Amino acid sequence: MKWRCLSGILLLSLLVGCDNPRLHLHIVFKSIDLEVSNNSQAYPLLLDICDRYGPRMAGTEAAACAEELAALLFRSYGYDSVFFQPFTFNQWQRGTARLRIDTAGTFTDFPALALAYTPSGNVSAPIVDAGNGLPNDYTGIDVTGKIVLIHLGLLPDTPPHVRNTHRAQKVSLAIAQGAIGCIAVNPIPGDLPTTGSATLDGGMIKIPAVSISYERGAALRNCLAKRKCTARLFTENSCIPAHARNIVARLEGYEFPQETIVVGAHLDSWDISPGALDNASGAVSVLDIARTFKALNLKTRRSIDFVLFMAEEQGHYGSELYVREARHRNRLDGIRYMFNHDMTVSTYGFNLMGRYESEDLIRETGMIIGRTDSFFTNVIAHFTYLGSDHAPFLMEGISTFTPLCRYETYHTYHTSADTPQYITPEMINSNVRTSAKMIYALANSPVLPATRLNDEQLRQYLIDNQLQEELVILGDWIWN
Numbered sequence: 276m277k278w279r280c281l282s283g284i285l286l287l288s289l290l291v292g293c294d295n296p297r298l299h300l301h302i303v304f305k306s307i308d309l310e311v312s313n314n315s316q317a318y319p320l321l322l323d324i325c326d327r328y329g330p331r332m333a334g335t336e337a338a339a340c341a342e343e344l345a346a347l348l349f350r351s352y353g354y355d356s357v358f359f360q361p362f363t364f365n366q367w368q369r370g371t372a373r374l375r376i377d378t379a380g381t382f383t384d385f386p387a388l389a390l391a392y393t394p395s396g397n398v399s400a401p402i403v404d405a406g407n408g409l410p411n412d413y414t415g416i417d418v419t420g421k422i423v424l425i426h427l428g429l430l431p432d433t434p435p436h437v438r439n440t441h442r443a444q445k446v447s448l449a450i451a452q453g454a455i456g457c458i459a460v461n462p463i464p465g466d467l468p469t470t471g472s473a474t475l476d477g478g479m480i481k482i483p484a485v486s487i488s489y490e491r492g493a494a495l496r497n498c499l500a501k502r503k504c505t506a507r508l509f510t511e512n513s514c515i516p517a518h519a520r521n522i523v524a525r526l527e528g529y530e531f532p533q534e535t536i537v538v539g540a541h542l543d544s545w546d547i548s549p550g551a552l553d554n555a556s557g558a559v560s561v562l563d564i565a566r567t568f569k570a571l572n573l574k575t576r577r578s579i580d581f582v583l584f585m586a587e588e589q590g591h592y593g594s595e596l597y598v599r600e601a602r603h604r605n606r607l608d609g610i611r612y613m614f615n616h617d618m619t620v621s622t623y624g625f626n627l628m629g630r631y632e633s634e635d636l637i638r639e640t641g642m643i644i645g646r647t648d649s650f651f652t653n654v655i656a657h658f659t660y661l662g663s664d665h666a667p668f669l670m671e672g673i674s675t676f677t678p679l680c681r682y683e684t685y686h687t688y689h690t691s692a693d694t695p696q697y698i699t700p701e702m703i704n705s706n707v708r709t710s711a712k713m714i715y716a717l718a719n720s721p722v723l724p725a726t727r728l729n730d731e732q733l734r735q736y737l738i739d740n741q742l743q744e745e746l747v748i749l750g751d752w753i754w755n
């Protein structure tokens with residue numbers, strides 16, 4: 276505490292009369308480094324959230340307790356403007372999933388997990404291998420009335436130009452092709468099935484869809500190459516209306532308060548693990564970035580909304596609500612960036628998602644960040660996808676970006692192994708300090724290059740970033 280006061284005073288005195296913007300940033304960034312290395316609460320908080328609440332599936336009691344804790348923490352850091360955004364949504368509830376494979380009269384039970392929004396079902400049919408489950412994979416095969424086997428990633432023999440899509444698009448395509456069941460293979464080795472939503476709009480899908488481990492998937496694919504296999508797929512699940520709340524802490528800008536940078540992360544997890552990586556890592560990052568701003572008494576020209584979204588996993592419900600509210604209040608044009616933190620550890624650069632107009636500013640800021648941080652190598656990437664809370668913002672033409680992270684723990688993604696044991700304080704703190712610096716620079720930049728795309732620009736942006744096909748499959752392409 277003593278050191279925090281001292282560093283705050285030191286910083287303020289250094290900033291008075293500092294006319295050189297780069298020097299100013301350098302001084303602030305050094306203070307952020309000191310604050311995070313001495314006082315970060317991100318890692319203990321990650322342990323606390325995971326151990327105390329366990330899985331935080333939106334709509335459950337554990338999730339509601341985590342929402343309360345987040346609001347309490349924001350207030351304890353010194354935020355006066357902390358509020359909930361409550362909403363109701365269609366919560367999927369996991370029941371039983373059984374998968375039995377019949378290979379020439381030999382029956383084997385495969386450990387399987389239902390993908391979320393799988394209905395109750397009981398189907399039995401021959402299995403057809405549809406490779407990666409992308410549109411081209413269905414050329415020359417007929418899956419009508421069959422159970423389709425798809426890889427959730429890209430198989431090793433996939434040509435390099437092929438782009439992977441979200442599991443929801445793959446399941447949606449399998450249904451459109453006439454499959455009556457779907458077996459989705461975890462693309463990451465580790466002998467565990469994976470979960471995740473099989474829909475992006477939160478309604479029950481039409482067929483049972485389960486996941487199996489990478490290893491089981493490889494064995495089944497080998498088997499199918501030699502002989503016919505049949506699967507019996509039994510699932511029992513339900514949906515109920517449930518309640519959840521986003522938590523927002525607002526830091527008011529002193530010069531352009533109507534302009535906002537949204538810094539978001541989802542606080543919810545799946546039901547099968549406490550979601551240490553997905554997404555306690557992002558949630559505690561946002562909380563500790565917010566804490567750091569108050570601890571150092573950092574002032575910004577623009578406003579910052581620190582937001583913990585709920586029900587991302589079940590269909591981006593919280594972020595969609597935030598965007599709807601902003602539209603209702605005529606605030607969408609004022610949102611200059613949405614900076615999303617979903618599985619954010621070991622940050623070494625930024626993914627600008629095809630919004631090239633910000634590249635110079637982010638790269639120049641990154642160069643200053645790199646001066647005091649040997650881990651951060653200022654890599655700029657442009658990889659665009661729709662599977663997280665930035666998507667509702669992106670679809671409104673708002674510039675979205677994310678930290679670029681090194682995934683030492685990615686094998687735990689959406690499995691029962693997503694526990695804190697694979698995460699270290701340094702992995703989390705690297706994201707907290709780097710992202711805090713970038714947010715500070717953007718919120719104080721005299722001008723920001725990114726503005727909201729108009730309808731035609733957005734259409735072109737989605738085409739240029741290869742999102743059109745995915746949106747068409749999902750029925751969300753609004754242009755002809």
Ligand SMILES: [Zn+2]
Binds near residue numbers: 541553554587618663
């Ligand atoms: Zn996530």
